[in-house]
Amino acid sequence: MTRHGAAPIVVVVLALTLLLAPRPGPAQSPPPLTPAQAALREIYKELVEINTTDSVGDTTEAARAMAARLKAAGFTDGELRIVAPPGAPKKGNLVARLKGRGTGKPILLLAHLDVVEAKREDWERDPFAMVEEGGYFYARGSVDDKAMAAIFVANLARYRQEGYAPDRDLILALTADEELGSSSPWNGVSWLLKHDRALIEAEYALNEGGGAR
Numbered sequence: 001m002t003r004h005g006a007a008p009i010v011v012v013v014l015a016l017t018l019l020l021a022p023r024p025g026p027a028q029s030p031p032p033l034t035p036a037q038a039a040l041r042e043i044y045k046e047l048v049e050i051n052t053t054d055s056v057g058d059t060t061e062a063a064r065a066m067a068a069r070l071k072a073a074g075f076t077d078g079e080l081r082i083v084a085p086p087g088a089p090k091k092g093n094l095v096a097r098l099k100g101r102g103t104g105k106p107i108l109l110l111a112h113l114d115v116v117e118a119k120r121e122d123w124e125r126d127p128f129a130m131v132e133e134g135g136y137f138y139a140r141g142s143v144d145d146k147a148m149a150a151i152f153v154a155n156l157a158r159y160r161q162e163g164y165a166p167d168r169d170l171i172l173a174l175t176a177d178e179e180l181g182s183s184s185p186w187n188g189v190s191w192l193l194k195h196d197r198a199l200i201e202a203e204y205a206l207n208e209g210g211g212a213r
Contacts, residue, residue, distance in 0.1 A: 036158060043069055043157075044150035048130045048139045052114045052176075059113040059176040059188075060084050060092030066153050066174055067094050073157035083196060091186035094174040095199050098156055098166065105203035106169035109156075111149035112178030112188065112208075115141035145208050149174050173200050 033041065046065055051057040060082065067080045075096060084092035093113075097106075118127035118140035125131050127140035152172050159166070175188025182190065192200050 036154070039157070040150060040154040043154050044137075044147065045130045047113075047146045047150050047153075048137075048141055049128050051128050052141070053117050054114065054177070054180060054184075055117060057114065058090040060090050062113045063092045063094035063174055066149070067096070069153055070096050070157055070160075074160040075156075081199065083192065083199070085186050085191055085195075088186045091176040091188075093176055093188040093192060094172070095192070096156060096172040098159055098170040098172075100166040100168040100170065102168065104168040106171045106201070107166075108200055108202035108205035109152045109170060109172045110175070110189070110205045110207040111152055111173075112145050112175050113149060114176050114179050115144070115146070116179050145178070148208055168203075171200055171202055 043066070046069075047062060050062045050065060052059045052062050063082050067075075067082060070080060071077070075098075079097050079099075081095045082092050083095060084090075100106075120126065123140075125138055130137055130139040130142065132138075152174075156170065156172055158164075159170075173188070173192065175192070177184040177187045178189070180187065185191075
C-alpha cells in the first residue's frame with residue numbers, strides 16, 4: 001500500500017472512533033428536595049435574608065423568626081425565650097429547650113445570629129437576598145454562622161414533630177454580637193452567662209470553630 005492510500009483508512013478509522021465513542025448526555029437537573037431538605041432551605045433563606053449587622057441590623061427580629069419556626073413545629077411558649085438585654089432591643093437572643101429523659105446534663109447547641117457588616121456597594125449581589133448559583137449560596141452570613149443556626153432550628157423542629165426524646169435536654173441558643181466579641185456589652189453568650197446562666201447551663205456546647213475561649 002502506498003502512502004497515498006493510507007490517508008483514507010486513517011480518516012475512516014477516526015470517523016468510526018468518533019461515531020462510536022460515548023457522548024455526554026443532556027444536562028440533568030438535580031433531584032427534588034426531600035420534605036426535610038425543603039424545610040431547612042426555607043428556614044435558611046429566611047434567616048439569611050434578615051439583616052443582623054451591628055449598624056442597622058436586628059438580631060431580635062431573627063430570634064423571633066426562628067422562635068416562630070419552632071412554635072409552628074410544636075414548641076410551647078414555655079420552651080422558647082427571647083432574651084433582649086435592657087436598653088438593647090435589637091440585640092435579642094433566642095433560647096429554646098427540647099426536653100429529654102433527664103439521664104444527664106443538657107447539651108448546648110450554640111450559634112450566633114449577627115453577621116459582619118455588608119455594604120451593598122461592595123457586593124456584586126444584594127448581600128441580604130440569598131442566591132443559589134452553581135451549587136453555592138451567596139449572601140452575607142450564608143456560612144458564618146446562619147447555616148449552622150438554620151440547621152439547629154430545622155433539626156429541633158424535626159425532633160419535636162417526630163416525637164423524639166433525647167437522653168438529655170437539648171438547649172438551643174442563638175445569640176447576638178459574636179462578631180464584636182468582648183468589645184460589645186451585648187455579646188449574647190457573655191450576657192446570658194452573667195445574667196441568666198441557668199437558662200443555658202449545660203455539660204458541654206457544640207459551637208462553630210474552635211480554639212477560642
